[in-house]
Each structure stands twice: as C-alpha cells, then as structure tokens.
Amino acid sequence: GRVEISQGKLIRKERTGAPLGTSVVVRSLFSNVPARLKFLKSVGVETNHITQVVVPYILGRPDVRFSLNIDGKLKLNSPGTGGALDAVRSVYGVDKAAQFLSFEFELPDQIWLSGLVSDPSVTAGNRNGIITLVNGRSVKNRNLQFAVESAFQGVLKERRYPIAMINIGLPLSNVDVNVHPAKAEIKFSQEAVVFDSVKAAIRQALTNVPIATPVVSRVPRTITVGQASRREEVATANLFADSNDQSHNPDAKPSLEDRLPVLRVVGQIASCYLVAEGYQGMYLIDQHAAHERVWFEKLRAMINAKDLEIQGLLDPIVIEIPELFEEAMGIHQSLLRKYGFDCEPFGSGTYLLRGVPLILGSLDPRELFLNAVYGIGSGQSAEPDQDALIKTLACHGSVRAGQKLSVAEMQELLRDLESSPNFRTCPHGRPTVLSFDVAFIEKQFGRR
Numbered sequence: 001g002r003v004e005i006s007q008g009k010l011i012r013k014e015r016t017g018a019p020l021g022t023s024v025v026v027r028s029l030f031s032n033v034p035a036r037l038k039f040l041k042s043v044g045v046e047t048n049h050i051t052q053v054v055v056p057y058i059l060g061r062p063d064v065r066f067s068l069n070i071d072g073k074l075k076l077n078s079p080g081t082g083g084a085l086d087a088v089r090s091v092y093g094v095d096k097a098a099q100f101l102s103f104e105f106e107l108p109d110q111i112w113l114s115g116l117v118s119d120p121s122v123t124a125g126n127r128n129g130i131i132t133l134v135n136g137r138s139v140k141n142r143n144l145q146f147a148v149e150s151a152f153q154g155v156l157k158e159r160r161y162p163i164a165m166i167n168i169g170l171p172l173s174n175v176d177v178n179v180h181p182a183k184a185e186i187k188f189s190q191e192a193v194v195f196d197s198v199k200a201a202i203r204q205a206l207t208n209v210p211i212a213t214p215v216v217s218r219v220p221r222t223i224t225v226g227q228a229s230r231r232e233e234v235a236t237a238n239l240f241a242d243s244n245d246q247s248h249n250p251d252a253k254p255s256l257e258d259r260l261p262v263l264r265v266v267g268q269i270a271s272c273y274l275v276a277e278g279y280q281g282m283y284l285i286d287q288h289a290a291h292e293r294v295w296f297e298k299l300r301a302m303i304n305a306k307d308l309e310i311q312g313l314l315d316p317i318v319i320e321i322p323e324l325f326e327e328a329m330g331i332h333q334s335l336l337r338k339y340g341f342d343c344e345p346f347g348s349g350t351y352l353l354r355g356v357p358l359i360l361g362s363l364d365p366r367e368l369f370l371n372a373v374y375g376i377g378s379g380q381s382a383e384p385d386q387d388a389l390i391k392t393l394a395c396h397g398s399v400r401a402g403q404k405l406s407v408a409e410m411q412e413l414l415r416d417l418e419s420s421p422n423f424r425t426c427p428h429g430r431p432t433v434l435s436f437d438v439a440f441i442e443k444q445f446g447r448r
Helices: 034-038 043-060 084-092 142-151 191-207 287-304 323-338 365-375 386-397 407-418 438-444
Strands: 002-006 009-014 067-070 073-077 100-107 111-118 130-134 137-139 164-169 217-225 228-236 264-269 273-278 281-286 310-320 342-345 350-357 433-437
Touching (some): 043 130, 100 191, 130 142, 142 164, 142 191, 142 365, 164 191, 264 407, 273 287, 273 407, 281 287, 281 407, 281 438, 287 386, 287 407, 323 342, 323 365, 350 365, 433 438
Parallel strands (some): 130 164
Antiparallel strands (some): 067 073, 100 111, 111 164, 130 137, 264 273, 273 281, 281 433
16 A cells, blocks of 8 residues: 655555565655754765664674665665575675674573674774674663673774664563663663673674684684584694694793793784894783783782772763673772772762872773773672783783884884793683794795
8 A cells, every 4th residue: 555644744645566575765864843944964874864764674684685775875775585694784784793692591581682792893983883683673771782782892983882782682571662662771670691691692602713723723613603614724733832742842841830031022013013022032921811810910919919000080980880880889899999980979860080000090980990890790699800900900901902112112012021930811701812932934935
C-alpha cells in the first residue's frame, strides 16, 4: 500500500503494487515550521545525522536489506544476507571491514553478547562509531559505552575512539526500557555483570590479534573473524631466552633474569616500538607498555611514601560519572583523595573536581578522573583493588602507541626501564621487551 502525509495530515492512503519491503520518502522537512528549519545545520551535518540513524538498523539486522538515498545519491546499501561482516562492509567499506574482529560471550541467566570491534588501526574521531544494541534494538547506555572505551584503554592514540557494534540479548525482565520517553536509554538489572562482560569480551578479541610479531619460527595458527577463518603463518619470538639453551645461543651471555642491560637507542618503528642495541643483540621495546611499567613503579612508591602532591585546577570541573560507579564513589571518595584527586559531590551522579595528582597534571583532568573512577571498581566489593587504581593511572599517564618520541625521550624511557625491578611486563602482564641475540640474527641472514 501507499500512505502520504503532509504537514501532519493524511493526504492519501491506497493499495498499490510494489516490491517486497518498505520505502520511506521524506521531502521538504520542516517546511511548515520556520523556527526548526532556520536552525538546521549544513547539508553535510544533517546528512551525517540521518546516516547515524540508519547505521544501527543495518548492523543490528544484517538479515534485512537497507538502502539510504539522499538527493538522488545512494549513501548506504546493505545486502541483507544475514552476515554481520557483510553489513559492516556496506557501512565502512571492504578495507576497514577486513580489520574488524568478532566475538561472542555467553553468560548465566540467559544473557549473551556478541559483536564486532575494529582493531586498533581503525579508529574514529568521536564516539559515534560505538553502537549498542539490546535485543536487536539500538539504545544508549553510558556504562556500555564506557566499557568499550575501557577495553581499548592504552591501545589507542589520544583523542581517538574505537568503532564497535555490541549486541546484547537478555530476558525482557532484566532490562528497564522506561528510562527515556523515546525508549532510547535503558537500564540493566545487572549493570556490573554486563559492563565487565563487554570489556572482557572485547579485550579477548583484541589479544587474539598479534601486533608487529617478529619473525622467528613459523607456527600455523587459525584466526577467526566473523564466520571466516584462515590459516596464517604467524611468527613467535623467545622473550629473554634461557641462557642455558646452548643450541640457541652457544656464546651465551649472562642471564637477563635480574636486570635489563644498558641499551643504546637506534630508532623508533611505527611510532609504537623502540629499537635498541645491547651486548646480546637487538631489542624491541613496546613504548606504551614500558612507560606504563615505569609510571606504575613511580606512582606506587610515591603513594606508599605519602608523597603524592595535589595540583589545584584554576577552574573546577563538573563531571558526570557513569551510574554504575556512583555507589563505589560514595564509599571510596577518600581513597581518591589519597591518590591525588580533590573532588566533592555536586548533585546526583555528579562531582566537582578541584585538583589532580601533580605528577599527572599535564593530562586531561576529566579523562584522568573518569579513569580513576573506573579504577576503584564496580562497587560490588567492600575494598577496591588499590593496585588496579594505580594501574589505571599509570596506563592513562603513559605515552601512547602512535606517539612519536625524540631521541632524548627514548633514552630517558630506556634508563627508567633499566632501573625497574619488573621490566619484563607492564602492570597488566603484556610484555615490554623482545630480545634477539646476534647468533639468531646471523642465522636469519645465512651467516651461520
């Protein structure tokens, strides 16, 4: 059938032949409301707003074909094959879609979640790329958005955001849809469980993709992306090879079990990894993981010595925190003071930030405070993990992957790492250094 409405009045309603599906045509929007028409933005901005309305439908229902035409030009066209990756290709293009990772997570009480996230090489300049669906319907939930951003913490460059589509399925009794008149916002009865599960699932998807893995020996591995899987020859490297392994290094030097040797900076690769030379050979250092370890040791020492000074802000900042952490904030506000944050309640779910740790004073105070709030936990335990809070602050204060460093900055980072007693990994357990002895390098070049 065909229905035509103009300025709120039904003009025509009739039966007509048409292909399967539904077509919605909008013309002369707000022509009878001059005030609204006057405040419309540019064509590009309004087109982007319309696109953001359609994209969640495409990603949430890959089994339905959608097309968006604006001024006679095709903007979006999904195939409706039912494949999630096919829907992603129609929105972001073939090249970007190849960089997406899929995940599935099943929880008790008939709760499950699935989705697609971009790997760290594909980012957006705002949070609009984070799409959350509950039972196939696009919704807004600050805690879900915060969970996605937290999963990518320390991986992305400053002021870059991930692209993600999170679909959560759960019984209707576990979700409150009457928070917003348009039912665009929702609440979960198990907010903490959903938050932790979304973060864990994305973290697991990210750890399954090796980044800049050095070629040492070829080991077949299967990488699954959506419904497609492929066999790849993936390389592995020995991290601080055992000095007793004479077959690997017949001229073995002293073990690196106790300390990192003095290193000479050679350069930087992909603005992510430092290349250095030591007496055993070549070293690759993950700059973010290494700096995170250095910051963690410094912050913990200063906090234990009660030597963490507070830097007051010229203009206090009003910050709204995710609802999931309101209870924890009420209980552990004094702990944040111990860690250098001067804050006080400023209404429901809102805090007034007056000061931040002096040592981290150069960072964005709003983002620093929100990351500290996450660090105190979800509020389900009586005592927060204080080391977790220090890890969060250290991660936020560290140099980012993709950040170019001067030779002096690289040298300073290596000196600090050399003096760290736990230089092998960052506080979250990721390796900081890979070593390649001279014998191995010569063998790869056919000199042995």
